[in-house]
Amino acid sequence: MSLIDLSEVSKLYGFGDATTIALDEVSLTINKGEFVAVMGPSGSGKSTLMHMIGLLDRPTHGTYTFNGRLISHMSVARRARLRRDTLGFVFQSSNLIPRLNVLENVALPLAYKGMTQTRRLKQASAVLEQIGLADREYFMPKQLSGGQTQRVAIARALVNNPDVIIADEPTGNLDSASSLLVMELLSDLHKMGHTILLVTHNPELTRYSSRVVFMRDGLIIADEQTQVGRIPALARKLYFMQRKTVDDDLAGVSALMKALSSDAAQNKSKKVKKIKTKSFKRPRKKRVAK
């Protein structure tokens, strides 16, 4: 059975005319052990999707089943406990608590399990050792470099041995050398069997993933299985064309459209599984309807 199962999930913000559709009837299934990269421009709903999957948010419509449990109507407290036991977060800005040292930061999720301090710190220490930061245990967050901070954040996400690690642009603030370290670490975790969800702007990073999901305007417009170690053609094209042609963006018909059509024409490979051209048009219809 799939680990994460979103079925026609929508998320709306605001009321009446000011309603924003952050997610528009998104359906997505993720199995255990996948490394899913989520790509898309700013405001495409990536973060909302991650918050949804990460149980920080509840869908306005649709159903979300996590590990066989229906989340949509779960209470705030039960979601918090589920988050504590099965999920790990890594954010763009590392989000370590500045008053606590590295060890205490890593041990934080365990505190909410009611574990004794000794056991907490022992377990946190073991995880830090595992990711090669054993010598930084008693450093304060501000004494670390950006890459180290992110690795500590990953350690914190790992410490409760979660089913899923959600990394929201973990390398967004890092130089390429540090990015490499962080991505290698995530890749290792993937190899060890963790399910990883990675939000990124950088197509280079999709080489680590086993699957790439493209989003735009609250919709999943492409969902592609890839081979680890290769950057999918779509990501590459999307990335470069977006950068090059301003006109396309202004015209509203995005670079993605071109990328998709040319891709489909040239290459009938089954790597591109679903191209939801149909659903891609739907937001336009809706806007006209309003």
Place this chain on the structure above:
Amino acid sequence: MFSGTYLKLARAAIRSNKWRSLLTMFGVVIGVASVVTIVSIGEGVKHQVSEQIKQRGDDLITILPGGRIKRDHNGQITNFNPLDVQGGVSFSEADYKAVLQIPSVKPVVPFGRVVGLAKTASNEYEGAEIIAATEGVPLVLNQKLAYGSFFADNELKANSAVIGQRVAERLFGENVPLGKSLIIRDREFIVRGIFDKFSNGSAFVASADYDNAIFIPYKAGQETMGGTIQIYQILTRPTDAQHMDDTVAALAQALKTARAGQEDFTVLKQDENLALANNFLNVLTSMISAVAAISLVVGGIGIMNIMLVSVTERTKEIGIRKAVGATNRQILYQFLTEATVISLLGGILGVIIALLANFLLRIFTDLRPVVTWPIVIVACGIALIVGLFFGVAPALKAARKDPIDALRYEQ
């Protein structure tokens, strides 16, 4: 197990911002310190008064003008009216004589107030209280003379005086001014005796501070006052302590007859006297404490204010904690514990300051404040409740934060 974790969190939060935490708890510190100090001063005075009263002996009967109490038919006091001051009411010569007629009391000592200033040739002392009395004073006050002797009932017109130790020091500037003369209302008196230091003289019960008293013979006092003198209390003892209640009743009956049926006087046994004094002091102490307690409330509001600011400042931290799995309740408890710990620490600090203040009061004043455990425990308990009460709003604010908004929050 959980509470331990919360305490550690609170400790870390307080430590990370020591100055602010200290200033936050300041209101509670002042509130607790002042309440504890005032109550312990009150306790101390009570203690002093009771020592003084006990020192006079159990069988002393005090007769005061003014109806301060009501008794039922069994002689039990049913109602205290401690604030009924003497207000011009006093006993007359006739009342004194009526008491003298009672056979079962001896000696009967009137305390007549002589209005005037005590002077010597070179000095004067405003603080002295001049009392016209009879031979029985050392007996009813249960006090020995350090030097000389008290005047006898057969020399009540003599120009002699017996003084307390402070009068000796302040008026004459020496310890044993025997044979020296002092002038009261243009009449010269010769010092013939000096009392031992009275125990537990206190600024708060000045009327009973006999170290400040000059005793002159009753008739001589009457003469200096122009023939009549106001008697503000009569002290006596029963000849047989077994029949105390009967004696009190007999005294009351005699006085009622002498005062034409008016019950505008009070006959008190020593234990009742003590209860009366305590009652008055309790009222006084609780009124002042109530005022001081207002600062506790202000302190609580201070805690709430700073905690609200702290919650806003730590929005991101709250977001992180929620993301890693803290429930709303756990966040609530964290901030509630923090507010309570700050308040309780303030309470403890307040008690320490109160102890220090009491120590200084003991050194520099006549007061002998007594800190009792109940005061300390109640004060700390109130500080704890203040913290809990005023911590609820900030803690709720923290607990209800949306995790996503909180995570996005940037200072």
